[in-house]
Amino acid sequence: MTKKYNSSYPDDHGRFGDFGGRYVPETLMPLVLELEQVWKKAKTDPAFIEQMDGYLKDYVGRPSAIYHAERLSEHFGGAKIWFKRDELNHTGAHKINNCLGQVLLAKRMGKTRVIAETGAGQHGVATATVAARFGLECVVFMGATDIERQKPNVFRMKLLGAKIVPVTSGTGTLKDAMNEALRDWVTNVDDTFYVIGTAAGPHPYPEMVRDLQSVIGREAREQILQREGRLPDACVACIGGGSNAIGLFYPFLDDKQVRLIGVEAAGKGLQTTKHAASLSGGKPGILHGNRTYLLQDDDGQIADAHSISAGLDYPGIGPEHSYLHDIGRVEYLSATDQEALDSFQLCTRLEGIIPALEPAHALARVGDLAKELGNNGLIVMNMCGRGDKDVFAVAGHLGIEI
Amino acid sequence: MSINRISNAFAKRTANNQSTFIAYMMAGDPDLAISRELLLGLPDAGADIVELGMPFSDPVAEGLTIQQAAQRSLLADTKMAGVLSLAKDFRKAHPDTPLILMGYANPVHHMGWQVFAKAAAKAGVDGMIIVDLPPEESDPFAKALTENDIALIRLIAPTTVGERLPKVLSGVSGFVYYVSVTGVTGDAVPDATEVANAVQNIKLHTDLPVAVGFGVRTPQTAQIIANCTDGVVVGSAIVATMHKTGVKAAFELVKKLADATHCKT
Numbered sequence: 033m034t035k036k037y038n039s040s041y042p043d044d045h046g047r048f049g050d051f052g053g054r055y056v057p058e059t060l061m062p063l064v065l066e067l068e069q070v071w072k073k074a075k076t077d078p079a080f081i082e083q084m085d086g087y088l089k090d091y092v093g094r095p096s097a098i099y100h101a102e103r104l105s106e107h108f109g110g111a112k113i114w115f116k117r118d119e120l121n122h123t124g125a126h127k128i129n130n131c132l133g134q135v136l137l138a139k140r141m142g143k144t145r146v147i148a149e150t151g152a153g154q155h156g157v158a159t160a161t162v163a164a165r166f167g168l169e170c171v172v173f174m175g176a177t178d179i180e181r182q183k184p185n186v187f188r189m190k191l192l193g194a195k196i197v198p199v200t201s202g203t204g205t206l207k208d209a210m211n212e213a214l215r216d217w218v219t220n221v222d223d224t225f226y227v228i229g230t231a232a233g234p235h236p237y238p239e240m241v242r243d244l245q246s247v248i249g250r251e252a253r254e255q256i257l258q259r260e261g262r263l264p265d266a267c268v269a270c271i272g273g274g275s276n277a278i279g280l281f282y283p284f285l286d287d288k289q290v291r292l293i294g295v296e297a298a299g300k301g302l303q304t305t306k307h308a309a310s311l312s313g314g315k316p317g318i319l320h321g322n323r324t325y326l327l328q329d330d331d332g333q334i335a336d337a338h339s340i341s342a343g344l345d346y347p348g349i350g351p352e353h354s355y356l357h358d359i360g361r362v363e364y365l366s367a368t369d370q371e372a373l374d375s376f377q378l379c380t381r382l383e384g385i386i387p388a389l390e391p392a393h394a395l396a397r398v399g400d401l402a403k404e405l406g407n408n409g410l411i412v413m414n415m416c417g418r419g420d421k422d423v424f425a426v427a428g429h430l431g432i433e434i
Numbered sequence: 435m436s437i438n439r440i441s442n443a444f445a446k447r448t449a450n451n452q453s454t455f456i457a458y459m460m461a462g463d464p465d466l467a468i469s470r471e472l473l474l475g476l477p478d479a480g481a482d483i484v485e486l487g488m489p490f491s492d493p494v495a496e497g498l499t500i501q502q503a504a505q506r507s508l509l510a511d512t513k514m515a516g517v518l519s520l521a522k523d524f525r526k527a528h529p530d531t532p533l534i535l536m537g538y539a540n541p542v543h544h545m546g547w548q549v550f551a552k553a554a555a556k557a558g559v560d561g562m563i564i565v566d567l568p569p570e571e572s573d574p575f576a577k578a579l580t581e582n583d584i585a586l587i588r589l590i591a592p593t594t595v596g597e598r599l600p601k602v603l604s605g606v607s608g609f610v611y612y613v614s615v616t617g618v619t620g621d622a623v624p625d626a627t628e629v630a631n632a633v634q635n636i637k638l639h640t641d642l643p644v645a646v647g648f649g650v651r652t653p654q655t656a657q658i659i660a661n662c663t664d665g666v667v668v669g670s671a672i673v674a675t676m677h678k679t680g681v682k683a684a685f686e687l688v689k690k691l692a693d694a695t696h697c698k699t
C-alpha cells in the first residue's frame with residue numbers, strides 16, 4: 033500500500049520535506065514548543081472538538097453552502113463551476129474558522145491577550161470578533177498602506193474593541209505587520225497568544241491553521257459527492273499565505289484524480305518586480321519562522337510584494353504549499369491585478385455575489401480551466417471572502433468617486 | 435585560532451577581575467566607508483570584542499534603533515560581500531580582537547551555510563550569532579562553523595528554563611549570550627537581580643563565559659550588569675549615538691561604557 037499523504041506531514045520537526053521548521057528567536061522557542069503539545073492534545077480531545085463544532089455551527093454559520101454558479105459556468109462555456117461559499121461565514125471570510133480555534137486554544141493556555149497581523153483586515157476582524165466574544169484583549173498590527181486601502185475593516189475592528197497598531201516600516205503591508213506582531217510577542221510572551229492568520233509561521237502554526245481550515249475541504253468533498261455523485265475534476269483557490277487553499281485542498285490530497293490549483297497574485301505581471309507570486313517568482317529562504325519559497329533579492333534580502341489585494345500582498349507562502357509545489361501535487365498559477373478586477377466585476381454582475389479581491393484571483397483562472405475541462409468537467413472554487421471591504425478600493429481603481 | 439581569540443579576550447579581563455566589554459554596531463550604516471571608520475576604531479575606544487551586525491530587511495528581534503540602522507545600511511546598498519570585506523579590514527588592523535557577526539538566517543542561508551562559513555573564516559571572523567536559528571534548526575550551520583573553527587554563539591533567554599537550558603548550552607562555543615529581557619533590542623532596562631540569578635543558573639551548566647545584552651544603554655547600567663557577569667554587550671545606544679552625532683561621539687560613548695564595564699566594584 034502506498035503511504036497516504038494525509039497525516040504524514042509535518043514530521044516531528046515540523047517539516048514538510050525541506051520546508052517549515054521553527055526559525056524563531058530563543059525567547060519564543062519554549063512557547064512554540066508548548067503550543068505544539070497543547071495543539072496535539074486539543075485536536076483529538078473530544079471536549080475541544082465538540083466546543084469547536086458548536087461555535088462553528090451556531091456562531092460562524094457552518095456548514096457553508098456549496099453553490100452552482102450557473103451563469104458564470106454558462107459565460108465561460110465548459111465545466112460546471114461550484115462555489116464553496118465561505119464568504120457567507122460570520123465576518124465574511126474563511127479567516128474565522130482559524131481564529132475560533134486559536135482563541136479557544138489561547139483560553140486553554142490561560143492567555144489573556146491575543147495579537148494578530150492583518151493585510152486585508154479580514155483576519156484582524158475575525159480575531160477581534162472572537163476576542164470580543166471570549167472577553168480577551170486584542171491588538172491588531174496592520175500596515176499603514178493597508179489601513180488606507182481597507183478602511184471599512186479598520187473601523188470594524190475598532191468597534192469590536194481591538195487596538196489597531198499602524199505599521200510604517202517597509203512598505204507598510206502584511207509582511208511588516210507580521211514583523212511587528214512577532215516583536216510584540218517576544219516582548220509579551222508570558223500573557224500573549226499570537227493568532228497567526230495564515231498557514232505559515234513556525235511549527236505548529238502551518239499544521240494548526242491547516243487543520244482548522246480543513247473544515248472547508250471536508251464539507252466541500254461531502255457536498256459535491258452528494259450533489260454530483262462524484263469528486264470534482266479540479267479544486268481552485270487563491271493564495272496569500274495559503275490558508276484557504278490548504279483548507280480546501282487538504283481533504284482532497286489523496287484523491288489523485290482531483291487536480292488542485294492554487295492561484296498566486298501576479299500583480300502588474302510576473303515579468304515585473306511588482307507581484308506577490310512567491311512560488312512562481314521566488315526561491316527557498318527563511319522568514320517568519322519557516323523555510324519556504326520567498327521573494328528575495330540576490331543577497332537574501334526579502335523583496336517587497338505587490339498586489340491589488342491586501343490579503344495576497346505577502347512575499348512568502350505557507351511551507352506545505354512549497355512542498356506540494358516541489359512534489360508536483362498542486363499546480364500553482366497566477367492572476368494579475370487587472371484580471372482580478374475584471375473577475376470581481378464579472379462575478380458581481382452575473383451571480384449577484386461581490387467577491388473579495390482575493391478569490392477574484394482564483395476566479396480569473398477558473399474561466400480558462402472551465403474551457404479546458406469541457407462540458408463534462410466539474411470545478412469547485414473557494415469563494416473564501418466577500419468583497420464589501422473592497423468596494424472603496426475597487427471604485428478607486430475604476431476611477432469612480434463614491 | 436578563532437575560538438581561542440574569544441577565550442583569550444575574556445581570560446585577559448577575568449584575570450584582572452574585570453568584565454569584558456562587547457560593542458555592537460551595524461555594518462554599512464550609514465554606508466560602508468563610515469561604518470569602517472567606526473569598526474576599526476572600536477578596539478582603541480575600549481571594546482574588548484566587536485559584534486558586527488549584518489543588515490536584514492526583516493529583523494524581528496530588533497527595536498526601532500537597530501531596525502532603522504539596518505534600513506539605512508540596505509538603502510546604501512550594503513551586500514553580504516561588503517560586510518565580509520569590513521571583517522577582513524578589521525582583522526588586518528586588529529589581529530587579536532575577536533570579531534563576531536550577528537544577524538538573521540536568510541542572507542546566510544541564501545549564500546549557503548558552507549559557503550558563508552568558509553568566507554567568514556577567510557575574512558577572520560571568530561564567532562556567529564544568528565538570532566532566528568534556534569538549536570532545533572542549527573545543525574547544518576553548526577557543522578559548517580565547526581569545520582571552519584568559528585564559534586556558534588547561542589542566545590539564552592529568560593524563557594530558556596528547566597530541561598531546555600542544558601540542551602541549548604550543549605554545542606555552544608566561545609561564550610554564552612544571555613538576553614536580559616523578554617523583548618527586542620534597546621527596549622526595557624534589565625533587572626539586575628534577575629540577571630544575576632539567571633547568570634548564576636547558567637553557570638551551573640557551563641564553564642564558558644556569560645555575556646549579557648539587550649537593554650544596556652548607559653555606563654551606569656553597564657557597571658551594574660558587569661558586577662554579575664563576565665561580559666556586557668551594548669548595541670542600540672552606540673548605533674543611536676553614531677547616527678545622531680557621528681563616529682567621534684560614538685567612540686566617546688564606547689570609552690565610557692568600556693570603563694564602566696571594566697570597573698567591577
Ligand SMILES: Cc1ncc(COP(=O)(O)O)c(C=O)c1O
Pocket residue numbers: 125126151152153154155229230231270271272273274275276277342343344388390391416417418
Ligand atoms: C478573503 C481572503 N481570502 C484570502 C486571503 C489570503 O490568505 P490565505 O492565502 O491564507 O487564504 C485573505 C487574507 O487576508 C482574505 O481576506
